[in-house]
Amino acid sequence: MPWLYLLFAGLLEIVWATAMKQSHGFTRPLPTILMLITMAGSFFLLSLAMRSLPLGTAYVIWTGIGAVGAFVLGILMFGEALTPLRLLAAGMIIGGLILMKITTA
16 A cells, blocks of 8 residues: 555656646646645655655655656656657666665565
8 A cells, every 4th residue: 555655646746746837936826726735645645655665765766756757747748858868867767766666675
């Protein structure tokens, strides 16, 4: 169950990061409210996962899911560049997440 909490915490991190971008510096109320709600949910689920998972593992996987997800949404929603080196960097993060998962008891 902690891994499921961690997965959903990471997915909510993607949502709140995207909502933060769309809030335009907290000047738009709806994205700002969405950001605050999903941020609270993300932190709550992360805290539940950390009850049983090591701090380093939980935090690295949570931030990694958020980072890669925000990277993908940046490309799809905001027209950010998809270059071979950026793709390699995202792949390296994913590789790190996989290693972290398989090396955690």
